[in-house]
Each structure stands twice: as structure tokens, then as C-alpha cells.
Amino acid sequence: MSKSEMIWLALSFGMLMAFMLATGYQTFALEMGPPSHGETIDPQKVDETAPFDQPGIKKIGENEYEVVMTMQIFSFNPSDIEIPAGATVHFILTSKDVTHGFQVAGTNINAMVMPGHIQKITQTFDRPGEYLVLCNEYCGAGHQLMSTTINVK
């Protein structure tokens, strides 16, 4: 093996190790990894399990809201959410059937909502406008129809 081959081999191996270390550090030391298996729920009993027995928008503080939402083919409950500009919203989501997606255009929200799991996301909506909410996980024949809006006034 020529010397330059050895150098490139060592370099690429070193880079691989550096990237793995950086990713591992972020995930475990800084807890930046994707949350998973945080909270679970019996997907057959979503309607009877708090807080999902009462899905909806609740004001919980000064310009702070909680949105408890269930997702099912092919809708969001509640849909057409309305909140004032500058509001911080804590979304608590679960699915009643299959895996759905929860993506809010114009924000960083992009989550997978799986049956049996509770997904929690917090977002502050500073800019007024109509935010499109999309299911971005293929969930069946009506997947492309599964959308709603968050109206920030």
C-alpha cells in the first residue's frame, strides 16, 4: 500500500470517528437525540384516557396554550386551531389508529405520531398567519386529504 493511501485511509477513519463521537456526545450528553418511548398509551383506549378523553385547546397561562390532539384517518381533532400571535403552544398528540405525521409549515415542527405513543411539542407562534398542518406519513387512501390549519391572529 502506498503512503498516500495510508494517509487517506487514516484521515477518513479519523473523520468517521470524530463524527460518531460528536453525534454520540450530542445525543447522550446534550440530550439532543429524538425523544422516543417517552410516554405510552393504550391505542385502543385513547378516547377514555386523559387527557385525550377531552381533546381541544386550553388556555393554561398568559398567552400559553395546551392543545390536546388525537389523530385518526384522515383528520386532526381538534382541527382549525385559533390562537393569538405570540402564543406558546404545547401540543400533546397521539394517534388512534396508524402512524401519522404532524408537520406545521413555516415552523420547525415535524413529528411522527404513532399509535401507543404520546408526542409532545412546544412552539411559540410569533408571526400572525395561517399555518398549514400536514400529515406527512403515508396513512392510507385519504392521506393526501389529511390537513388542517393553525390560525395565528
Ligand code: CUA
Ligand atoms: Cu395521516 Cu397521512
